[in-house]
Amino acid sequence: MRKLFIGFALAASCLGAYAACTVRVFSTNPQVITLIKEKGWDFKDYDAICRKLEKANAGLHITAQGTVLNGVSIGWASVSLQDRDLQIGSSQGHGLSTQTNPFASMDKAVELQFHAINRAIEAVDIDKGLNSLNEARQKIKTSTLK
Helix, strand or coil: CCCCCEECCCCEECCCCECCECCCEECCCHHHHHHHHHHCCCCCCHHHHHHHHHHCCEEEEEEEEEEEECCEEEEEEEEEEEECCCCCECCCCCEEEEEEECCCCHHHHHHHHHHHHHHHHHHCCHHHHHHHHHHHHHHHHHHHHC
16 A cells, blocks of 8 residues: 655654555645545556655655635645755745636635646656756855855
């Protein structure tokens, strides 16, 4: 059974790991953590993405919400890469997704939020994001050596 490890932006919480690889998630929205804990992941190439993130000591920073507006269910997500130890993120390679459904209900909106998270992860340019994250790390390293 696959498990996963989730970390909040301010505190980390161990929930498990997919096979031998863990994707670490940073989010200030507890609903994001709950959704992933309950439903797991649904994005393509989990193992390859997970290995790249682990090797680079990076995780996913997820901002997402589900709501009903004007009689339409909406779920949206923004995903970027974040260093596992430092509170710095990538400035490039982000993934975005918005999902809608004419059936207006919060249950549907939360379901759409889950799908938006996974589609946004698929839209992330992992290599570009990791390059950006490494540049940010280098800037911090250089500034602390002065």
